[in-house]
Amino acid sequence: SMALASLSKVVLGSAAFGVFWVLAVFPSVPFLPIGRTAGALLGAALMVVFHVISPDDAYASVDLPILGLLFATMVVGGYLKSAGMFGHLGRLLAWRSQGGRDLLCRVCVVTALASALFTNDTCCVVLTEFVLELAAERNLPAKPFLLALATSANIGSSATPIGNPQNLVIAFNSKISFVGFFLGILPAMLAGMAVNMVMLLCMYWKDLEGSSPDAVAAEKEMAAVEEGRRPSPATSTTLKSPGQTMLVQSPSLVAAADHDSVMVESISTKHRWFIQCSAPQRRLFLKSFAYIVTAGMLVAYMLGLNMSWTAITTAVALIVVDFRDAELCLGKVSYSLLVFFTGMFVTVSGFNKTGLPGAIWKVMEPYSKINHVRGITVLSLIVIILSNLASNVPTVLLMGDEVAASAATISAAAVTRSWLLLAWVSTVAGNLSLLGSAANLIVCEQARRAPRNAHDLTFWSHVVFGAPSTLVVTAVGIPLIGIINAA
Numbered sequence: 001s002m003a004l005a006s007l008s009k010v011v012l013g014s015a016a017f018g019v020f021w022v023l024a025v026f027p028s029v030p031f032l033p034i035g036r037t038a039g040a041l042l043g044a045a046l047m048v049v050f051h052v053i054s055p056d057d058a059y060a061s062v063d064l065p066i067l068g069l070l071f072a073t074m075v076v077g078g079y080l081k082s083a084g085m086f087g088h089l090g091r092l093l094a095w096r097s098q099g100g101r102d103l104l105c106r107v108c109v110v111t112a113l114a115s116a117l118f119t120n121d122t123c124c125v126v127l128t129e130f131v132l133e134l135a136a137e138r139n140l141p142a143k144p145f146l147l148a149l150a151t152s153a154n155i156g157s158s159a160t161p162i163g164n165p166q167n168l169v170i171a172f173n174s175k176i177s178f179v180g181f182f183l184g185i186l187p188a189m190l191a192g193m194a195v196n197m198v199m200l201l202c203m204y205w206k207d208l209e210g211s212s213p214d215a216v217a218a219e220k221e222m223a224a225v226e227e228g229r230r231p232s233p234a235t236s237t238t239l240k241s242p243g244q245t246m247l248v249q250s251p252s253l254v255a256a257a258d259h260d261s262v263m264v265e266s267i268s269t270k271h272r273w274f275i276q277c278s279a280p281q282r283r284l285f286l287k288s289f290a291y292i293v294t295a296g297m298l299v300a301y302m303l304g305l306n307m308s309w310t311a312i313t314t315a316v317a318l319i320v321v322d323f324r325d326a327e328l329c330l331g332k333v334s335y336s337l338l339v340f341f342t343g344m345f346v347t348v349s350g351f352n353k354t355g356l357p358g359a360i361w362k363v364m365e366p367y368s369k370i371n372h373v374r375g376i377t378v379l380s381l382i383v384i385i386l387s388n389l390a391s392n393v394p395t396v397l398l399m400g401d402e403v404a405a406s407a408a409t410i411s412a413a414a415v416t417r418s419w420l421l422l423a424w425v426s427t428v429a430g431n432l433s434l435l436g437s438a439a440n441l442i443v444c445e446q447a448r449r450a451p452r453n454a455h456d457l458t459f460w461s462h463v464v465f466g467a468p469s470t471l472v473v474t475a476v477g478i479p480l481i482g483i484i485n486a487a
Contacts, residue, residue: 003358004359009051012051013052013356016050016350019043019046026459041343047349058346064308066393071315072308072315079329086126086130100207103138103140116163121439125334125442128447128450129452132145142455144208146443146457151196152193160301164392165392169397188424293317352398370417384429388436392427395429399422403421403422417482428474434457440462
């Protein structure tokens with residue numbers, strides 16, 4: 001670890017980091033309401049202007065493989081959405097649903113499993129609106145479901161190297177294989193998911209009463225009749241059959257299907273060889289192609305190919321086969337998130353250059369050896385606090401090699417275990433506050449802009465559930481980490 005830099009560098013670097021942190025936690029502070037993304041850029045610019053980090057080092061600190069992976073998974077997520085895959089997930093959520101509590105449990109399980117395969121960010125991008133729709137249909141409050149989505153996405157994403165960016169960094173630095181990583185964390189992930197679900201049910205038991213979809217649909221019809229019009233097909237999304245309620249299609253999916261058929265018509269007039277291929281056939285081909293390519297992507301990950309370029313190649317394959325202007329799909333990518341990450345990489349790298357984080361680790365290191373319970377507890381608390389102060393990717397970049405070096409003095413198995421511990425704790429730490437992980441920020445932003453049942457998830461309303469959940473889930477998972485290795 002590095003020595004402290006000059007006093008001016010430490011002060012200015014900490015000040016720039018402080019600006020970034022305040023704007024990220026309180027995106028609309030009265031004295032500078034410029035938002036999170038601009039706040040990250042401001043932090044980065046201050047680091048360079050204050051000479052804490054050189055312009056070249058600033059650019060070098062931007063982690064392009066992670067940005068590439070995030071970008072590509074958002075594009076692939078968009079195509080999977082139009083291929084209706086998340087529609088199937090949604091139908092799974094709504095099928096024979098027994099009311100609010102049952103729905104909450106399903107959201108937890110489906111989100112956690114989907115996040116392990118499709119990264120927590122993608123799942124949150126795609127499922128937030130969907131879950132809000134389902135809650136609205138049952139007259140349920142949005143908050144418990146948003147919390148279930150964000151927290152489960154983080155916990156689920158811990159189980160694979162592709163689940164989230166910090167796991168990518170860990171898999172890359174530790175050279176643990178995809179399968180070894182997965183088996184090492186799976187028991188902890190399943191236990192954590194269950195515990196988090198039970199805590200949500202306990203905290204929001206009363207709020208999850210809700211009324212049955214049939215009653216809600218009847219209410220809507222009454223309202224529509226009073227306004228003197230029949231309900232539009234988009235609003236009556238439930239199809240009643242005795243004893244069960246099935247989701248047909250959310251308005252957004254219906255709209256996507258309409259858009260597709262319009263696009264197909266305009267294409268078939270332009271290209272003669274498309275006339276032979278009817279619209280339904282073309283849709284079926286595109287759907288199956290999207291699934292096949294995505295399956296291929298997962299296989300490539302398991303074979304240990306470069307993750308970032310695997311994802312980018314998948315995205316490009318989908319764009320090319322779609323055979324039309326990709327503007328529509330590329331426009332759905334959350335570029336502000338990519339800019340936020342870019343600013344964050346520079347800001348955190350500058351903060352590391354002050355030598356403060358290194359100095360703090362030097363003091364704590366003797367107390368955080370992973371060969372006894374006390375050491376593991378201290379280490380976990382450091383990682384949880386740092387992950388929320390400096391966010392989890394930088395924490396892992398900062399501590400990974402140090403923790404591994406410390407574990408190497410114990411045994412070779414301890415090194416693997418220490419990397420997996422770091423992956424588990426830094427990922428679950430993302431649940432503590434809204435700032436803890438990008439997935440939380442995505443859920444928060446998407447929910448605020450949702451067309452139906454929009455909800456503004458505040459920093460404090462998240463912490464009230466996030467803090468206890470993080471501590472309990474982390475503690476439950478730690479003994480289960482690397483059982484496979486120990487055996």
